[in-house]
Amino acid sequence: MIDNFNFQEKDDQVIFTGAYMEVYVPRFYFDNGISVLIGDKIETLGIFNFKVFSSEEKKNKAELHTFKFPSFILTEPTSTNYQEIQDLIEESDDKSFAVLKYYKNDIFIDNINVTKKSEYTQLFINLLHSGKLPNTIPYDEILGLEMESTNFNGVNLNVPATVMELIISEIYRDKKDLTKPFRFKAGKSGKVSMYDYKPINIKQISTFNSTFTGVTFEDIDYNLTASVNKTRYKKKEAISPIEKTIKY
Numbered sequence: 001m002i003d004n005f006n007f008q009e010k011d012d013q014v015i016f017t018g019a020y021m022e023v024y025v026p027r028f029y030f031d032n033g034i035s036v037l038i039g040d041k042i043e044t045l046g047i048f049n050f051k052v053f054s055s056e057e058k059k060n061k062a063e064l065h066t067f068k069f070p071s072f073i074l075t076e077p078t079s080t081n082y083q084e085i086q087d088l089i090e091e092s093d094d095k096s097f098a099v100l101k102y103y104k105n106d107i108f109i110d111n112i113n114v115t116k117k118s119e120y121t122q123l124f125i126n127l128l129h130s131g132k133l134p135n136t137i138p139y140d141e142i143l144g145l146e147m148e149s150t151n152f153n154g155v156n157l158n159v160p161a162t163v164m165e166l167i168i169s170e171i172y173r174d175k176k177d178l179t180k181p182f183r184f185k186a187g188k189s190g191k192v193s194m195y196d197y198k199p200i201n202i203k204q205i206s207t208f209n210s211t212f213t214g215v216t217f218e219d220i221d222y223n224l225t226a227s228v229n230k231t232r233y234k235k236k237e238a239i240s241p242i243e244k245t246i247k248y
Contacts, residue, residue: 006052007108014109016102023050023067023077024088027096028132034123035098041110042080042100045123046073047145049089049136056101064088066136070149071120074110077102092135121155131171131199138194139186142168170205172197179208 006018025048029035035044046069051062077100084095102108127133128146137145143165150157157164169183175198182197200208 009112012112013107014112016106016108017104018052019104020053020056021050021102022053023048023075023100023102024085024097025100026094026132027082027098028094030098034127038074041074041076043072043074045120045127046071047124047127047133047137049134056103064136066134068137068141068145070124070145071114071116071152073114075100076107076110078106089134089136094132116153118153118155121149121153124149128168129171129202131201131204133199135195135197135199139172139182139197140194142172167202171202172199173208174198 006016006021008015008017025035025042025044029044029048030037035042046067049064049066051059051064053059053062079101080098081101083097083099085097085099086095088095088097125146128142133142133145143161146164146168147161149155169181172182174180174182174185175196178198178200185196186192186194
């Protein structure tokens, strides 16, 4: 589940063996039931960022890591507090975090034999579809995480993997031009960063695609404003086949 010299598996637990570590869980995880405080432990989706330091006092230039387990774990930090962190993740909209603090021999994972529930996959997919997965996950690993979550929790979505991939390819946009899916850039030859994207809420896809799809979707006030701005600034729109048929 985790491969790092700062952790050791012992008696079905994963123990932190370094000096000091901070785990950064977005505040909205707790607001939306993705993380839950259970006594002195926290049950949370295993998708978050963390840093390991030489000591609590020396916290300069520590590398940011991403823990990527698309189901739930039970963890036991020494303490937790909420902080506003402006520069943790570049270009992230989320600045409020629960900072989980671990010291040598603290329990990072209470039991590696974690419970499997279909609800866990639902929470992961809700997070994915809302565009809220950390942008420290490479674009080409997103589909694998979704499939891992369904397989681990014994969930059959009854859809081909190509449909899952299509949804992901629409949610993840070119961060320099949200009207374009990131797949167009990712598919180009040459050196392309798999982090050069911005995820959006699945409900915003119609807004960025075209005026027609925007005003025929929900939140009419927001989409009308966005459509006016598209026209005013002469932004390119993606015309769907059904729109061409209606206009014809």
